[in-house]
Amino acid sequence: MIYTREYLENLADKINRDGTFRELRLYDKSHSLYMEIAYTIEESLTGNRHEKVLHYHTYDSRFSKNKDGPFSRSEAKLLTDSMKKKYKKYFRGLNI
Numbered sequence: 001m002i003y004t005r006e007y008l009e010n011l012a013d014k015i016n017r018d019g020t021f022r023e024l025r026l027y028d029k030s031h032s033l034y035m036e037i038a039y040t041i042e043e044s045l046t047g048n049r050h051e052k053v054l055h056y057h058t059y060d061s062r063f064s065k066n067k068d069g070p071f072s073r074s075e076a077k078l079l080t081d082s083m084k085k086k087y088k089k090y091f092r093g094l095n096i
Contacts, residue, residue, distance in 0.1 A: 037083070038056070
């Protein structure tokens with residue numbers, strides 16, 4: 001189960017029950033989701049359904065505004081070193 005730990009103006013940080021990092025969602029000024037960083041299973045990156053990996057997806061602006069129509073979410077990508085450095089404080093319990 002996931003608990004939301006904090007809400008800031010443009011960020012939602014979700015953690016697992018044990019306090020470890022699960023997901024970070026980033027929103028633009030109009031409160032539309034534009035990027036999600038997660039430590040979850042992502043078969044397209046690991047080749048299996050058992051291994052968790054730190055990765056991200058980007059979203060187009062229609063995601064938060066369109067219930068019925070299509071929206072675009074990027075394929076999972078590994079975090080860059082600069083992204084790891086920028087968001088490191090949220091990655092509680094991860095060895096990166």
